[in-house]
Amino acid sequence: MEETITVEDRKYMRAAIELANESVERGGGPFGAVIVKDGEIVAGSSNSVTLDNDPTAHAEVNTIRQACKKLKTFDLSDCTIYTSCEPCPMCLGAIYWARLRHIYYGNTRTDAANIGFADNFIYEELERDLTDRTVPITHMMGDEAIATFRRWEAKADKTEY
């Protein structure tokens, strides 16, 4: 796909990498991301897991949250994300829920594994049957839980997404 990458794409990716570099200096994780809409960077952030005591504060999640706050929407389908590393399953999930239309990434999940991050391990866990996972996961009280979904279905004025 290298042939489809523009000068603009390289500029945005460089901004994401620069945020990752700044994060390392500041004591955060070595990851950065920017979100672009109509040729403009609308949000940019880096990994602040250890700085903020927030395991969900990956660069992509932080940047999605920032972009949504700025644009006052939970739908970023007119936006693209540039991230200095391939999104982990949590961030890829967040990207799908935010409906971002294109993902560009620099480092790979293997590069991340090589410096000690669990991205690749979590990808492997997700593909396993629930009974084969490392973290035990137990189904219970489905009969009571389903009543909430019935209530949701019956609600006339709900905001779907």
Add this chain to the structure above:
Amino acid sequence: MEETITVEDRKYMRAAIELANESVERGGGPFGAVIVKDGEIVAGSSNSVTLDNDPTAHAEVNTIRQACKKLKTFDLSDCTIYTSCEPCPMCLGAIYWARLRHIYYGNTRTDAANIGFADNFIYEELERDLTDRTVPITHMMGDEAIATFRRWEAKADKTEY
């Protein structure tokens, strides 16, 4: 696994379901979760995606963030999560990053799909090769991005996780 479920487990799951029910009333998504440490509920939240304009604000993510803030840590390895629905890939990723030790869930990803949520679709996407995904994902500038990881590796005083 039904035999291993205790009266306490049922109490915590009922609290998660109740948060999900309250959320539907309030106009949020039909999902709730609680996190338990040493027999005490330390955090509980529901899905606020549409209320907060935050696509990452699923019940599990909200509850993990709340628990970490309260306990002042990014490591919840002494905690268990009870969620009214099987975690989506984003939330399962968050649970792994937070190192929660056990997951209990009520509704399944299929139940969620049946009322229009994309959980199951995203699980399928994650298992696909990058080239077969619905959202285009492009690798670029790995040669520049890797320099950040080298910098991270060389840093003596980093906080790893």
